[in-house]
Amino acid sequence: MAEVRAEMVANVWKVLVSEGDHVDDGDTLVILESMKMEIPILAEESGTVTKLHVAEGDVVQEDELIAEIG
Amino acid sequence: MFDSVLIANRGEIARRIIRTARRMGVRAVAVYSDADEGLPYVSEADEAVRIGPAAPAQSYLDAAVLLEVARKTGAAAVHPGYGFLAENAGFARAVTEAGLIWIGPSPAAIDQMGDKIRARNLMAAAGVPVAPGTTEPVADADAAVVAADQIGYPVMVKAAAGGGGIGMSAALDADALRKAFETARTRAERFFGSPEILLERYLPRARHVEVQILGLADGRVVALGERDCSVQRRHQKVAEETPSPGISAELRAQMLAAAVRAGEAVGYLGAGTVECLVDAESGTFVFLEMNTRLQVEHPVTELVTGIDLVEQQFLIAAGEPVSFDPSAPVVPNGHAIELRVYAEDPKRFLPSPGAITAWQEPSGPGVRVDSGYAAGTTVTPFYDPLLAKLCAHGATRDEAIARARLAVAGFVVTGPKTNLPFHAELLGNAEFVSGDYDTGLIGRMRQA
Numbered sequence: 001m002a003e004v005r006a007e008m009v010a011n012v013w014k015v016l017v018s019e020g021d022h023v024d025d026g027d028t029l030v031i032l033e034s035m036k037m038e039i040p041i042l043a044e045e046s047g048t049v050t051k052l053h054v055a056e057g058d059v060v061q062e063d064e065l066i067a068e069i070g
Numbered sequence: 071m072f073d074s075v076l077i078a079n080r081g082e083i084a085r086r087i088i089r090t091a092r093r094m095g096v097r098a099v100a101v102y103s104d105a106d107e108g109l110p111y112v113s114e115a116d117e118a119v120r121i122g123p124a125a126p127a128q129s130y131l132d133a134a135v136l137l138e139v140a141r142k143t144g145a146a147a148v149h150p151g152y153g154f155l156a157e158n159a160g161f162a163r164a165v166t167e168a169g170l171i172w173i174g175p176s177p178a179a180i181d182q183m184g185d186k187i188r189a190r191n192l193m194a195a196a197g198v199p200v201a202p203g204t205t206e207p208v209a210d211a212d213a214a215v216v217a218a219d220q221i222g223y224p225v226m227v228k229a230a231a232g233g234g235g236i237g238m239s240a241a242l243d244a245d246a247l248r249k250a251f252e253t254a255r256t257r258a259e260r261f262f263g264s265p266e267i268l269l270e271r272y273l274p275r276a277r278h279v280e281v282q283i284l285g286l287a288d289g290r291v292v293a294l295g296e297r298d299c300s301v302q303r304r305h306q307k308v309a310e311e312t313p314s315p316g317i318s319a320e321l322r323a324q325m326l327a328a329a330v331r332a333g334e335a336v337g338y339l340g341a342g343t344v345e346c347l348v349d350a351e352s353g354t355f356v357f358l359e360m361n362t363r364l365q366v367e368h369p370v371t372e373l374v375t376g377i378d379l380v381e382q383q384f385l386i387a388a389g390e391p392v393s394f395d396p397s398a399p400v401v402p403n404g405h406a407i408e409l410r411v412y413a414e415d416p417k418r419f420l421p422s423p424g425a426i427t428a429w430q431e432p433s434g435p436g437v438r439v440d441s442g443y444a445a446g447t448t449v450t451p452f453y454d455p456l457l458a459k460l461c462a463h464g465a466t467r468d469e470a471i472a473r474a475r476l477a478v479a480g481f482v483v484t485g486p487k488t489n490l491p492f493h494a495e496l497l498g499n500a501e502f503v504s505g506d507y508d509t510g511l512i513g514r515m516r517q518a
Contacts, residue, residue, distance in 0.1 A: 009423045009451045034451040035413065035421040036234070037304075038257075059451070062424075 002045050004067045006060040010034035015056050017067070021049045029067050030054060043069055071388045072146035072171055073097060077115070078136050078161075079151030081442030082458060083364070085111040087149050090380040092116075099143045101136065103129035105450040109442060117143055124452045130154045133161045137168050147171035147387060149380075153454065156363040157184055157233070173387040175285065175362050179336040183360040186230045187268045193357045196335035198328045201347065201356040203270035211248040214269060218247055221271050227251055229258030230266035233361075235305030237261065240272045275508045276347040277316045278302065279355070281329035282371045284382055284396075285338035287389045292396045293326040294375055297367055299345075301496065303419050303512045308489070309496060310367040311407045312374055315467060315505030316350050325355055332360060340386050341368070341379050350508065366410070366459070369440060373406035373463040405467040407474050409493045411441075412455040413486040416495075417516075422487035423449045432480030436463040436473045439481075449486045457488065467505065471497055 010032035017029050023043040032039040050070040054060060074097035077084045084100055088111060091098040100115030105124035112118045119139045122129035129135070131154055140148060148165045150156035150173070159177040166172050174180070183189045187207060194200045202221045207230060208214045218225045218241070227250040229237045237257030241247035251267060259265045282294040298314035299307045317325070329344035343365045345358040368379045377400070382392045394400075413422050429445040441458035443449065449457065462477055464470035475497045481490055499515060501507045 008421055010421070011451060034423060035453065035455040036236070037421055037455075039420065 001050070002043075002047070002069045003065055004029060004041060004043070004069065006032065006041075006062060006064045006066055007039075008034055008062050010039060010060055012054045012056055012058040012060060013038065015052065015054065017049050017052070019049050019052050023047065023049060023069065032060065041066055045069060071096065071384065071390065074099060074143070074145045075147045075149050075173070075384070076101070076136070076140045076143065076145035077149050077151065078130065078155055079149075079153070080106050080130060080453065081109065081111065082440050082456060083151040083366075083442075085114060085442060086440050087151065087380055088114050090378055090384070094381060094384060096384065099139070099145045101130070101139055103452075105452050108447050110444050110447070111442065119143065124450060126154065126452065133158075133164055137164060140165075140168065140170055145170065147173055147384075149173040149383070150363065152361075152363050152366055153234075157361070159184065171387050173340065173383050175339045175342060176337065179338055180362045182336050183362050184231060185266075186228060186232070186359055187266065189360060190268070190357065192335060193332055196331050198332050198357045199355060201271045201273070204268045207266040208251070208269060211251045214247055214251045214267070215244045217269050218244065221269060224272040224274065225269045226272040227254045228268055228270065229254055229262050229264070230268050231262040231264040232258055233262075235302075238305045240274070273347050273349055275351075275510060276349055277314065277508050278307075278345065278358070279314045279317060279325065279348045280343045280345040280365070281325055282365070282368070282379070283329050283333045283338065283342050283344060284386065284392065285333050285340055285342065286392060286396060287339070287386050288391075289337075290396060291330045291333035291338055292400075293329050294371055294377065294400050295402050296322060296325060297365075297370055299367060300507055300509045301502070301511055302509050307367065307410065308412070308512065309407065309409050309493070310370055311405065311467070311470070312370045313402055313405065316507075317348060318353065321348070321353055321355065328355075328357070332357065338362075341365075341383050350506075366456070367408050369438060369459060369461045370406040370408045373438065373461060374402035374404055375400050376403065404463055404465045405470040406461060406463040407470045409460045409474060409478065409496075410456055411458040411460055411481065411483070411493070412489045413449045413457050414455050414489050415487045416489045416492035419489065419492075421451065421455055423451045424486040425449075426483065426485040428482055428484035430480075430482035431458070432460070432477040434473065434476060434480075436470070437461070437477045438463070457483065457486075460493070471503065
């Protein structure tokens with residue numbers, strides 16, 4: 001089980017996966033936006049998205065959980 | 071001179087404009103979103119009005135709200151700063167139609183220069199050199215590949231309505247070009263509301279050198295020297311200096327003359343910047359784009375010329391003569407460097423918003439700091455990461471660098487990560503110190 005967390009305060013611009021999707025290591029899960037920069041959040045291992053904690057338009061805080069991959 | 075000005079911007083540039091307004095006895099009206107209520111510019115303005123929530127679309131980009139604030143506060147003029155609505159011809163027109171003075175060029179000039187394809191074509195017609203590239207919008211990825219075969223790789227893919235490096239990328243071959251094209255188009259639509267894309271020959275070892283111009287109220291256009299902006303990451307400027315250490319006196323004279331022609335071609339009024347790429351080896355330059363507003367890095371020009379550019383903007387907008395003799399050539403006094411202090415980590419340059427717990431600005435001979443924050447304020451994720459502009463002026467480039475090193479060491483910011491450690495590294499980098507560098511400098515620093 002891997003937890004994917006936000007590295008910084010950011011707005012959630014795009015959510016590219018749904019719960020139950022299979023993802024490969026390196027796939028983009030979510031695109032955050034902070035200070036006019038897009039920050040793709042990538043899967044760091046292959047597996048299934050078991051839980052998605054954010055939706056488009058949300059604001060995430062530093063270290064906040066974005067998704068879980070199992 | 072008008073008696074009051076609405077500053078349709080935030081942060082360091084709002085504060086910078088307030089400073090000159092106060093000195094000239096012009097009442098400064100600031101606007102702020104919920105995210106910016108605690109920033110210094112809000113308390114330093116003569117009057118400050120809340121305009122909406124943090125999201126720019128509902129605050130600093132909301133033209134109707136800004137005009138309403140101007141009306142309610144009795145502001146006579148509008149200064150747009152840079153970014154947000156500064157290069158929005160519709161806003162410029164609406165300001166004028168509301169009976170207010172727009173501190174900037176005509177809406178027609180903004181339109182002509184805002185579309186990079188039109189601007190390129192117009193400059194070519196005015197005898198300003200342009201890079202090989204497309205003369206009309208590129209329809210799709212297939213058309214891009216056909217065009218690139220004619221232009222020659224590598225090519226730069228850009229949004230015609232774009233700025234700030236957003237969506238821009240260089241492609242070395244057809245496969246990379248197809249990807250770059252799709253990325254650029256998505257971002258162009260999202261950030262600039264227009265999907266139009268152009269291609270241009272990419273010069274991998276070029277310097278980015280720009281010329282400051284002023285279009286005077288009497289119709290003359292003068293050039294106030296150049297700025298070298300080759301220290302860039304993600305096609306965005308990180309440090310600038312003037313004079314450029316990479317161009318000869320002859321090339322400088324050619325570039326200044328071309329910039330004046332560029333301004334004359336659009337009947338330019340006020341402060342503007344003609345950006346060029348210089349191929350240092352061949353000693354040639356090409357027009358890149360024109361920014362129809364005050365530039366972030368304008369302080370380095372102010373330091374070596376002694377001319378307050380915001381004051382000239384005010385005077386020109388009021389139809390008055392500028393404060394210096396525009397018929398005498400402007401000779402730079404010494405050398406100036408600007409370091410953009412960003413809220414970002416100094417290694418990967420990723421954004422780092424957060425609350426500022428300590429903030430201490432350096433001072434000393436030749437040091438100027440234009441900042442937007444203070445201790446107790448918060449850097450939010452809603453706007454660009456610029457915290458402050460740290461400038462150093464010296465009699466020589468070496469002296470400016472030495473003063474900049476001391477100033478960087480004396481700048482204390484606690485809370486968000488900042489790129490101050492990067493600036494310390496830059497000022498000690500042999501390539502930067504030699505002056506013989508190009509836009510690939512940061513890439514090479516981060517490879518090593």
